[in-house]
Amino acid sequence: MKTFALQLDRVSKVFGDFRALNNIDLRVVAGSIHAILGENGAGKTTLMNILYGLYQPDGGSITLNGQPAVIPSPSAAMEMGIGMIHQHFMLVDTLTVVENVVLGLPGQGLQLSLAEHAARLTELSQTYGFDIDPHVEIWKLPIGMRQRVEILKVLYRQANIIILDEPTSVLAPNEVASFLEGLKRLRDAGKTVIFITHKLDEVAEVADRITVMRLGQVTAETEVASITTRDMARMMVGRDVVLTAFEKPDTPPGPLRVVARNLSAIDNRGIQALKDVSFEIRSGEILGVAGVDGNGQAELAEVLTGMRAPSAGSLAVDGEDITALSVYDRRHRIGLSYVPEDRHHTGLVLDFSVMKNAMLRDFRVAPFSKNGVLDMRRAREVTDAWVKQFDVRLRSVDQAVRFLSGGNQQKLIFAREVECRPRVMVVMQPCKGLDVGAIEVLQRAILSERQRGTAILYISTELEHILNVCDRVAVMCAGRITGILRPQDATDARVGALMGGISEAESA
Amino acid sequence: MEQLFDAQFMADFLGSSLRLSVPIIFAAIGGVLAERSGVFNISLEGCILGGAFGAAVGTYLTGSPFCGLMLGITVAGSVGIMLAMLAVGLGINQLVAGIAINLLMVGLTSYLARLILGGDATSTLPGFHPIALPGLASIPIIGPVLFQQDILTYLMYLVVPASWWFLYRTPWGLNVRAIGDYPVAADSAGISVPFVRTVCVIVSCMLAGVGGAYLVLSQVFVFTEHMSAGKGFIALAALILGRWNPVGAFLACIFFGMSDALQLRLQFTSPDVPYQLFSMVPFLASLLALVLLSGKVRPPAAIGKKYVRGGK
Numbered sequence: 001m002k003t004f005a006l007q008l009d010r011v012s013k014v015f016g017d018f019r020a021l022n023n024i025d026l027r028v029v030a031g032s033i034h035a036i037l038g039e040n041g042a043g044k045t046t047l048m049n050i051l052y053g054l055y056q057p058d059g060g061s062i063t064l065n066g067q068p069a070v071i072p073s074p075s076a077a078m079e080m081g082i083g084m085i086h087q088h089f090m091l092v093d094t095l096t097v098v099e100n101v102v103l104g105l106p107g108q109g110l111q112l113s114l115a116e117h118a119a120r121l122t123e124l125s126q127t128y129g130f131d132i133d134p135h136v137e138i139w140k141l142p143i144g145m146r147q148r149v150e151i152l153k154v155l156y157r158q159a160n161i162i163i164l165d166e167p168t169s170v171l172a173p174n175e176v177a178s179f180l181e182g183l184k185r186l187r188d189a190g191k192t193v194i195f196i197t198h199k200l201d202e203v204a205e206v207a208d209r210i211t212v213m214r215l216g217q218v219t220a221e222t223e224v225a226s227i228t229t230r231d232m233a234r235m236m237v238g239r240d241v242v243l244t245a246f247e248k249p250d251t252p253p254g255p256l257r258v259v260a261r262n263l264s265a266i267d268n269r270g271i272q273a274l275k276d277v278s279f280e281i282r283s284g285e286i287l288g289v290a291g292v293d294g295n296g297q298a299e300l301a302e303v304l305t306g307m308r309a310p311s312a313g314s315l316a317v318d319g320e321d322i323t324a325l326s327v328y329d330r331r332h333r334i335g336l337s338y339v340p341e342d343r344h345h346t347g348l349v350l351d352f353s354v355m356k357n358a359m360l361r362d363f364r365v366a367p368f369s370k371n372g373v374l375d376m377r378r379a380r381e382v383t384d385a386w387v388k389q390f391d392v393r394l395r396s397v398d399q400a401v402r403f404l405s406g407g408n409q410q411k412l413i414f415a416r417e418v419e420c421r422p423r424v425m426v427v428m429q430p431c432k433g434l435d436v437g438a439i440e441v442l443q444r445a446i447l448s449e450r451q452r453g454t455a456i457l458y459i460s461t462e463l464e465h466i467l468n469v470c471d472r473v474a475v476m477c478a479g480r481i482t483g484i485l486r487p488q489d490a491t492d493a494r495v496g497a498l499m500g501g502i503s504e505a506e507s508a
Numbered sequence: 509m510e511q512l513f514d515a516q517f518m519a520d521f522l523g524s525s526l527r528l529s530v531p532i533i534f535a536a537i538g539g540v541l542a543e544r545s546g547v548f549n550i551s552l553e554g555c556i557l558g559g560a561f562g563a564a565v566g567t568y569l570t571g572s573p574f575c576g577l578m579l580g581i582t583v584a585g586s587v588g589i590m591l592a593m594l595a596v597g598l599g600i601n602q603l604v605a606g607i608a609i610n611l612l613m614v615g616l617t618s619y620l621a622r623l624i625l626g627g628d629a630t631s632t633l634p635g636f637h638p639i640a641l642p643g644l645a646s647i648p649i650i651g652p653v654l655f656q657q658d659i660l661t662y663l664m665y666l667v668v669p670a671s672w673w674f675l676y677r678t679p680w681g682l683n684v685r686a687i688g689d690y691p692v693a694a695d696s697a698g699i700s701v702p703f704v705r706t707v708c709v710i711v712s713c714m715l716a717g718v719g720g721a722y723l724v725l726s727q728v729f730v731f732t733e734h735m736s737a738g739k740g741f742i743a744l745a746a747l748i749l750g751r752w753n754p755v756g757a758f759l760a761c762i763f764f765g766m767s768d769a770l771q772l773r774l775q776f777t778s779p780d781v782p783y784q785l786f787s788m789v790p791f792l793a794s795l796l797a798l799v800l801l802s803g804k805v806r807p808p809a810a811i812g813k814k815y816v817r818g819g820k
Contacts, residue, residue, distance in 0.1 A: 075698035090693040092686045093809070103686050104697025108679040 004063070005030035005161055005192040006051070011060030013046055018395075020046045022216045023060070028161075028209075030065075033183055033193045035203040035224070037236055038213035039407070039435040044196045045087075047213070048163050051194075052084040053077040064161075083154025087166045089146050090153075091138045097121070098134040101153050125152055128185050144175035151182070155191075162186065164195040168202055169433040174292070180206045198236070198435035200229040212236050233436055249451060253471065254283030257455035258424055263313035265299045273299040274310070275479040281424075281455040286446065287484075288470030289459040291499055296479035297459045298341065301428045304457065305338045306330045317424055331361065337422035339413055341429040341459075343406070347413045350402040354394055354412060357401045358383040361416050386415035391441055407438030414445050425449060428459040443469050463495060477501040515649055521769055522653045527727065529765025530664050531556060531719035535743035536750070536757040537671050538715030544675060544752055545708035546688040546810040550606025551591050553740025554613030555713040558583040559720025561617040564731030565624050567633045573725045576633070577660075577718070584717020587613065588710035596705045599814035610740070618733040625731065635725040636660060660722045667715070671754040684708060688808030691815045701815045716740065738791070745794040749801060752808060760797070767793040 008026040012019070021043050028034045038044045049055045051062070053071040062069050064080060071077050077084070091100050098118045102108065118134040125132045130148045138146060147167065154162055164183075168176050183206050186193050197203060203210055203224060210227070212220040212235040219235045220227075258281040267273035274296045281287045289297055302308035304315065306327040314323045317334050330336045340346035348357050359368045359379050367378045383397045390411040394404055401409060410430060417425065427446060431439045446469055450456060460466050466473055467487050474484045475498035482498040535552045542549035549555075559580040566572075566579030587609060594605040621629060636658035644655035675681040683704055686694040691701045719739070724731055742764050749763075750756025771789035774781075 073698075074696060078698065084696075086696070088692075090690075090696040092690040092693050094689050095682070095686060099682055099686075100693070102679070103682055103694065104699045105679075106698075110678060112677055112679055112682060 003030045003066070004028060005065060006194070007063040008047075009061050009063070011047070011050065011057045011062065013043075013050060013055060014058050019216055021050075021057075024213075024216075024218055025221070026211055026218070027221065028192060028194060030192050031187060031190050032208040033187050033195065033206050035207035035210045036194065036196045036213060037198060037200070037203055037210055037232060038196075039198060039236055039437050042213040042236075043216040044213055045165060048084065048165055048194075048196060051077070051082060051163060078154075078157050078159070081158060081160040083157060083159030083162045085147070085150045085154065085162065085164045085167060087169065089150055089170075091146055091149060093139040094137060096135050096137050097132055097141075097149050097152075100138060100149060101134075101156050105157070121152060121156065124155060128152075128155070128182065128189065130182065142175075143170055144179065147171065147179065148182070151186075159191075161192045161194065164193070166196055166198075166433070168197065168199060176202070200232050200436070203232065204229050236436070248447065248469070251284060251451065253285040254453055256280055257283045257285075257318055258457070259316045260304075261314045261316075263300070263303055263315065264311045265296075265303050265308055266311050267299055272311075273479050274303065277313070277476075277479075277481050279474055279481060279484065281457060283423075283455055284450055284453045285472070286450050286456040286458050286470045288466035288473040289457065289476055290463050290466050290473055290495060291461070291476035293461050295476045295499075297428070297461075297476055299479075300476070301338070301341070301426050301457075301459055304424075304426050305336065332365075335421070335423035337361075337417035337420060337425045337454075339410075339417050339425070339427040339430050341432070343409050343413055348401050348409060351400050353398045354387070354392070354401050354404070355379055355383045355397040357412060358386060358397075358416055362420055386412070386419060390415045390445070407434045410434060410438065411441060414442055418445055418449055421452075422449075422454055425454050425456045426459070427456060429461065430458075431460070431462065431465055439465070463490075463492075475499055519649050519653055521766075521773065522650070524772065525762065525766040525769040526653060526657070526661070527765075528768040529761045530661055530726075531722050532739050532743045532746060532764060533664050533668065533758055533761040534719030534722065535716040535740055536746040536761050537667055537754050538712035538719075539743055539747040540675075540750070540752055540754050540757050541671065541684070541715070542709050542712035543747065543811055544688045544808055545684045545705045546691060546808055546813065546815070547591075547595055547705050547709050548602040548606060548812050549591065549709065549712050549716075550603055550744070551587060551609040551613075551713065551740075552716045552743050553736050553738070554606075554610040555584040555587050555716035556720035556723070556736040556740050556743075557613045557617050557734065558587045558713075559717025560724045560735055561621060561720070561731055562717065563721035563724040564621070564633060567635070567725065568625055568628065571634060573633075573635050576725055577721045580721035580724075581714050581717045584720065585710055585714045587717075588713030591713065592706040592709040596702050596709065599816070602812050614734050617731075621731050621733065629732075630730060632729045633724065633731075635729045658726045660718065660726055663718070668754055668758045675754065680704075685808075687815075688810055691810050695815075695817060701817075705815075716743070719743075742790065742794060745798060748807075749794070749797050763797070764790050764794060 004027050006028040008024055011021060011024045013021040024047060036044050046055065050057050051071065053073045053076055062071065069080065071080065098114050098121055101121055102112065102117050121134045130152060132145060132148055132152065138149065168179060171179055180202060183193055183195065207224045210222060210224050211218055212232060214236060260277060260279050263274055263277045264272060265274035277300060279287060289300065291297060299308060303310045306325060310323065314321055316322060322330060322334055325334065344350060349360065362368055363374065367375065367382050369375060380397060387394065387397060392408045392411045394408060401412065430442050446456060446458065458466060458470055467490060470487060472484055472486055473490050474481045475495055476482065477499055478501055482501060485494065535556055539549050539552050562583030563576040563580035567576030591605060591609055594600045595602040638656050638658050641655040645651045675685060683694060683699050687699065687701050687704050695701050720736065723735055746760035746764055747757040749760035750758065768790045771786040774786045775783045
């Protein structure tokens with residue numbers, strides 16, 4: 001008989017008239033890795049906040065190590081040995097690792113004994129193979145290391161059950177593998193790990209058991225070994241999801257639309273981030289840009305959209321030189337659309353309503369304005385139509401966009417940037433942190449834009465997504481395009497070599 | 509003879525620099541505390557005024573400068589409670605709340621001073637007198653400057669290192685620094701953000717109040733209307749110049765005190781130049797210092813932002 005570290009029976013949570021959790025049953029075996037899989041908005045985070053004492057359940061019972069438990073607050077949860085690692089790190093950037101770890105630690109006395117804590121922390125981090133200098137400030141650490149600090153923080157408080165909320169969504173692809181290794185080491189040390197995710201391959205790789213949630217309910221709980229990723233996706237979304245390539249209509253691309261010649265640019269730190277980049281995109285063609293994050297992709301998108309002036313080179317759309325045009329002219333006269341990487345800061349005004357965010361791009365013109373005055377009635381109709389068409393799930397278009405899930409926020413941005421009928425579209429990391437359902441909607445939207453004849457630049461660090469939709473793939477490394485391939489030629493080995501900076505000419 | 513005159517001049521200059529610095533040092537240390545916890549304390553000016561008023565009234569009523577000091581701290585502390593309720597409790601814009609409090613304190617202290625002190629407002633109050641520390645005070649030049657001072661100056665010598673030790677060497681100081689930079693992290697570690705901020709704001713105002721009490725009990729021995737005269741704002745400039753560090757703020761205050769002492773000297777030595785020109789010197793110095801150091805200073809990240817749990 002297995003012992004359950006944690007057992008939930010018929011736990012429910014209601015917000016107003018919205019049932020966030022409906023009779024959730026959960027059984028987590030002690031010393032195992034348990035994945036909780038579900039789409040954005042399935043109720044995973046609500047469930048974890050109940051376990052961490054941030055919310056109180058409206059019904060049902062929680063059993064911790066065989067004892068009935070009530071978790072009134074996060075500090076009580078910590079005392080019971082439950083540690084939570086939030087999606088957004090709870091670390092103070094300006095403090096050192098050890099300062100962050102001892103922050104709020106009870107029983108510290110009058111004076112901080114950082115040296116002593118640092119020694120114990122070093123010992124602990126060596127136990128789990130985390131290689132961390134306790135005296136370095138957080139802002140100097142890469143994201144993957146910061147996550148280790150978060151884990152050390154809960155381990156230092158003797159947590160036995162460690163809950164991780166979407167832990168890999170903030171990591172670079174090359175950091176994920178070592179993170180998953182870390183989870184296995186935690187399990188081997190006897191800790192119980194609960195991790196929330198919507199990434200199927202990660203579940204398949206590390207989890208022992210899995211609970212699938214959909215719309216506030218548990219749809220399945222099973223051993224991971226007994227289930228395929230395809231079944232997981234179906235249980236999560238409630239229908240079959242096209243995980244592999246879309247059927248791409250084989251329309252020949254149209255005339256040359258975007259011509260970039262020898263573009264160079266300097267980044268905010270004064271370093272040359274873009275070096276002599278040239279490419280062309282035809283009407284009805286999707287050019288993918290692959291590469292490890294931070295190799296000039298962000299600067300390339302900014303140069304195209306006009307947010308960063310190139311230091312050299314030229315950019316033309318349909319034969320017209322747009323190098324010197326303002327952002328406004330590019331967006332409204334040239335017809336350039338932009339789906340930025342950071343939807344919270346660049347793509348949306350979080351405290352504005354859904355409707356106002358829908359109006360952000362074209363509020364000056366019809367249908368949002370008439371004779372220079374905003375036409376709110378028409379705007380509401382248009383927004384309602386977009387919400388339906390793009391399956392944006394929300395309570396009302398007057399709701400602040402902050403309260404939409406990531407996938408629904410991104411769908412709203414897509415609606416805005418696609419419905420203006422652009423000639424050129426720059427899409428950056430559109431699927432970052434989204435579940436398979438939302439990714440499918442967005443990739444279909446991109447493909448239908450291609451059908452319409454838009455020239456699209458699709459920047460992503462996820463090669464699989466690029467290969468799914470793109471007609472050609474450019475690979476960037478250290479600010480240069482090291483090669484442009486057709487998808488069928490883009491083998492892992494070739495793309496990997498290009499990402500590493502070995503250009504085709506040298507490798508040939 | 510010439511040399512003796514120079515040494516005497518130096519000692520006088522340094523002495524008046526120190527005396528002019530003491531009130532702004534108290535206020536600036538208070539300001540550092542509040543701002544490190546993430547609350548702008550614009551009301552330092554009003555707290556200095558409140559401290560001065562309380563000190564004058566307490567001393568007038570009891571005849572004891574110690575009682576005056578206590579009342580001064582109490583008045584400034586009440587100002588702190590008011591600011592904490594407005595800025596931390598209700599989440600009102602911290603700058604607006606601070607400015608409103610400053611305006612309120614100018615009117616309120618003037619009114620109450622006339623009511624309570626009445627005709628005695630211009631008569632000299634008892635105050636603190638210099639106590640020479642045996643041995644130390646006989647060191648040439650710096651001895652008399654540093655160690656022949658009143659009790660509040662000696663208190664300042666303690667407050668500066670103590671506040672530094674508190675911020676950087678105690679768990680509570682760590683809590684304050686964390687809350688000023690990223691309150692969500694502190695909250696998730698089980699620290700009450702509103703509680704820490706409230707305490708910091710109140711203590712901050714009490715420290716500024718000691719600065720105000722110094723004006724009355726150690727410098728001029730009377731209360732005059734709006735006698736803070738911008739010292740709270742100089743303290744704000746000093747704490748920015750001092751990078752939100754108590755020791756840095758202390759050094760910046762000494763710098764401002766020296767420029768103030770210099771302008772007083774200039775007023776005396778050049779009577780044919782309008783004195784208003786010289787009284788601008790400390791303010792110009794603070795502007796210049798801020799401009800020269802602009803871009804290099806990084807305030808606590810969460811300063812001025814209301815903390816709401818669960819807000820993304």
